[in-house]
Amino acid sequence: MRLTPVGVVRSPLTDAGEAPKQGDEGAPEAMIVLDEGFLPALDGVAPGQAVLVLTWLDRADREVLAVPPRSDRTRTLTGVFATRSPDRPNPIGLHRVEIVAVDGAELRVRHLEALDGTPVVDIKPVLGADPADR
């Protein structure tokens, strides 16, 4: 169960304290730069689509099992499986982004709150209402 990075996030966000907690809370545009070898896996990914980007949150603490929601210490500790905290046993980030442009193996995206340098491990389409499109 070992993950292979397929690319990396390039973003103006470099500090976890400054990053929005979710991508639709003010994340700047960012790039997903895939390794060229994965170019065939991008066939069918196009501007205007909403996709799910899975990342490896390499700055997370994997020993943490409970956190205050949204890092608000006035709130009761909650199990990490009931939160989106990056600190969790397997720190896989799940980000719903909108594709602005595709240039070879580089995707320009909106609403990605991952930090610069975060490894990308997968991209999946958002499931629509029509099973034929899944």
Added chain:
Amino acid sequence: MRLTPVGVVRSPLTDAGEAPKQGDEGAPEAMIVLDEGFLPALDGVAPGQAVLVLTWLDRADREVLAVPPRSDRTRTLTGVFATRSPDRPNPIGLHRVEIVAVDGAELRVRHLEALDGTPVVDIKPVLGADPADR
């Protein structure tokens, strides 16, 4: 970037050919049996909730970069990042399920199409409209 299993899927589904392609296409009820050590991470997870279950699709082919959508060979090959194929460089399964019951470290869920024995690596809440609940 090594994943640690936090639990396992227990399901009547044992054969990929018989499993529905998506959980809302007829998956039977299933159990997620977590290792007891992760019980604190479940605090706040309750019946009636919709959650995202992340699995490791251990029967997937990681060398595949393009597939016919929904295994329909009459359709044009598409990059795996534009499909939900289990065959992909990092075979992380993403399943939206509904929690029916919680009993200690065991969750009974609806709409999970993963096969019996599939390792579970993470559980995340579905993001709602209210950021305070995220």
